[in-house]
Amino acid sequence: MREYDTIIIGGGPAGLAAAVEIYNEGVTDILILERDIQLGGILQQCIHNGFGLHEFKEELTGPEYAQRFIDKVEELKIPYKINTMVLDITKEKEIHIMNSEDGYQILKAKTIVLAMGCRERTAGAISLPGTRPVGIITAGTAQYYLNMKGYLVGKKVFILGSGDIGLIMARRMTLEGATVLGVAEILPYSGGLTRNIVQCLHDFDIPLYLSHTVAKVKGKDRVEGLTLMEVDENRKPIKGTEQEFEVDALLLSVGLIPDNELSESADIDIHRRTNGPIVNEKMETNVEGIFACGNVLHVHDLVDFVSAESRRAGRGVVRYLNGEKTLSKGVETVNGQGVSYVVPQKLHVDQIEGKFAEVFLRTTDVYHDAKIVIKLDGKEIKTFKRPHLAPAEMEHLKINKELIDIDYGQLSVEVVEKEAN
Amino acid sequence: MLDVIVIGTGISGSFVARELAKFDLNVMVLEKNNDISNETTMANSAIIHSGYDPVPGTNKAKYNVEGSRMYEQVCKELECEYKRVGSLTVAVDDEQVQTLYELEKRSVINDVPVSILTRDEALAMEPNLADATKAVLLAESAAIIYPWEVAIALMENAMDNGVTLKLNQEVIGIKKLDSGYKVITTNESFEAKLVINCAGVFADKIHNMIAKKTFEITPRRGQYFVLDTTVGNLVNHVIFPCPSTKGKGVLVTPTTHGNLLVGPTSEVIADKNGIQTTMDGLQYVREHANTIVKNIPYHKVIRSFAGLRPSSDLHDFIIEEAKDAKGFIDVAGIESPGLASAPAIAKEVIRLVKSRIELVNKVKFNPNRKAYTTFAHLNLEEKKEIIKKDKMYGQIICRCETVTEGEIVDCIRRNAGATTIKGVKKRVRPGMGRCQGGFCEPLVVEILARELGIDPMEVKYDSVGSNIFVEETKFNQEQIKELKAKGE
């Protein structure tokens, strides 16, 4: 059986950036597999502005951002298959694929890059109470219908969850002539980026109900209304706070989940908090030669970081193919007080490119005037001051790798809020 | 004039229709919804109870025991899922252990073999039983099915054998004719010698249209969680709590498709359409399920739903001709174990029909119906083969459940075929998985529009009036105008 040097699963920004980097580093026997009818991933339906400020120093729409990478792939003649579903992968790096042209095939590769992105949490997953009529739809699916197909799923809309897609859809549907009555968030703070709250809600006078949830959906054939209720600190609805809304659609923006069913079939360890593979500084998983990047690894808020992370995975692939071996045992990164997760979960200092170890993290809560403290086996080695931290905004830290002067141990990351006085 | 009109396409109406199809009769089935089995048969525990526990001498006991013995054969003929997983009824204190012994006595009268296992024996079979488990009662003959699959297959087979199905026909009145009845629906009327009332929670309303009130049906709601297939093997038997006066209680069971089902509640409600889930109800399910099974991973919930038991004030199945309306037969009060009993109930209906009209066997009756090709179940060679024959099997539409375009098109083109998103989902499962249609629904919309020859704006989720889209964007409308202008 012919063995590819590398096969990339998913042709979104993560897969594309990894492919281009691998090619530029000298490995050209690449195949990108994408199930959709085109490359570009979720960006193809994100027709709003705001992509590429870091990467290209200009504001692009999602499709424009994707196109820059697609053009590169075309220019370098990197092979790809679209309309092709990857059904299964094994730890021996066999990849089962299927499309209507070639039928069912099993491919083999020396390395694999997992770049399958994520999916949305659904009404079912949050056990939304009430009836289950048409018109309850995830914000991303509503976005697909509107931006890719030209159909509106409702004219009087409420949005549950303040994730970025929901916020963007609040504005988008308003611009298309729908009325958006409000956005409810069960937590006391928003799940989306501040800039989206301002540009998508405030600018359109759409109310954001923090610490509120939809306690009941009404309607037989189509959604007819809902009951909004305030919740207490345990997220339980408070009796007497009921507000009724008449709507014909309820959009859900209640979280994204990395799509890792394939990873699990190859015995890749999944992190309990990120729901993505556990990776090291090269974005390599516990299965040697299988790498992961983008939203399949952890949910990103900015695509620019996806591209950067995926290039690192790409270089990891090439280094692996060149026979580079990891000798150190590695330092484990752990989430301390106030931190929900840290990626990568493992750092082999001898393998880190350049001067800095780079880690991404999300906090568990909103913090003001806080410090992020890095400890190595309990000893403080570095602190970062942050005026504002929020779970919705991913933090990116660079730690001088000389500070991590051990081969084996724990590097913990925690948030310390300035003492109130 | 028709020979027989059947009202309702739940498991009861579907079994009756297919039994009638075995005779040279002119049979029509009327259903108010836009698809078969959208009510109680769509929302239940899906268990073919072994029949050891209904009170001996009741209709429930009689038909359950008979029906459960008939199921495997029917499912073979129709190529439907039937898995004899067995059931375990768990006792967690001494009083409940006593109840198990009482049940064992009942099982002897009902002639259904059971055995009582010790805690250790039980835990060896099911390590996730609650720590408090003291003893369990094993009924090996309990099975699970995919309820609406069976109903749809029955109706498809009935139609293949000449029965007519009419959807979106809500019966609103019945008139007595010189011989037979005139059944009036919201849009038409039909005449038949006999009428069989299989209208689920509405069976009392239908009965009262033509006969004196003799019973009343009150819905008793049951709410559930469905968990992802990755945790479907938490238990491998149907796990019941020890029954109490309040019914069978909250159970935990695998489904035929490898999901885990946890529920139901038992709430008497007034609204015959009251299939809402509630926060309190789902909380109740959680608390009670945890008393018999531990480690239920609720973060793997992919869906919650509710169904209504058609409970009658006579507390037993009513399968009889109305005293004051000859040729009008009630199949009413069909609460649990209604699924398990349905094949036997249908045989009883045939006996009642036979006392009114002559029955001649249909020579050409074909008892068999082919299952849809489930691509996911084929081996590698078969997969390659089928794609070679039909490219549509090479196109995956639903990732979570591995459903191809070929399967979807097949389920639309058949008798009793799907015409809605939910109809497709019920038959071949795109959207039943963890992403609940987020990825595949847009693709199914396109396939339905193409196969039915309708505009995407006309594609419905389920009922008439449940169109997926409410408006086309200006951009889209202009594009279409442009295309049309070019075409002309």
Ligand SMILES: Cc1cc2nc3c(=O)[nH]c(=O)nc-3n(C[C@H](O)[C@H](O)[C@H](O)COP(=O)(O)OP(=O)(O)OC[C@H]3O[C@@H](n4cnc5c(N)ncnc54)[C@H](O)[C@@H]3O)c2cc1C
């Ligand atoms: C709706 C939305 C709005 C956003 N808004 C912004 C914004 O304003 N600014 C910003 O900077 N970032 C934004 N982001 C974030 C950013 O766009 C994402 O983080 C980025 O697209 C993730 O890239 P990815 O390649 O990991 O995933 P994706 O773009 O999801 O790509 C994954 C690809 O893998 C394919 N795939 C998956 N499984 C298989 C399989 N089994 N076989 C074959 N192919 C498969 C998928 O079809 C898809 O094309 C937004 C994200 C979303 C979802």
Ligand SMILES: Cc1cc2nc3c(=O)[nH]c(=O)nc-3n(C[C@H](O)[C@H](O)[C@H](O)COP(=O)(O)OP(=O)(O)OC[C@H]3O[C@@H](n4cnc5c(N)ncnc54)[C@H](O)[C@@H]3O)c2cc1C
């Ligand atoms: C929570 C719960 C759990 C259960 N668990 C089990 C179990 O594990 N095992 C078991 O054996 N049984 C179980 N049952 C019982 C079983 O589900 C029912 O007995 C069975 O589904 C009833 O089927 P049916 O055909 O009689 O009614 P339905 O499925 O309700 O069908 C009635 C049909 O009649 C139609 N109809 C109504 N009115 C009109 C009208 N005016 N005009 C035209 N059409 C009309 C309806 O649309 C519907 O399609 C359970 C029930 C519930 C609610």
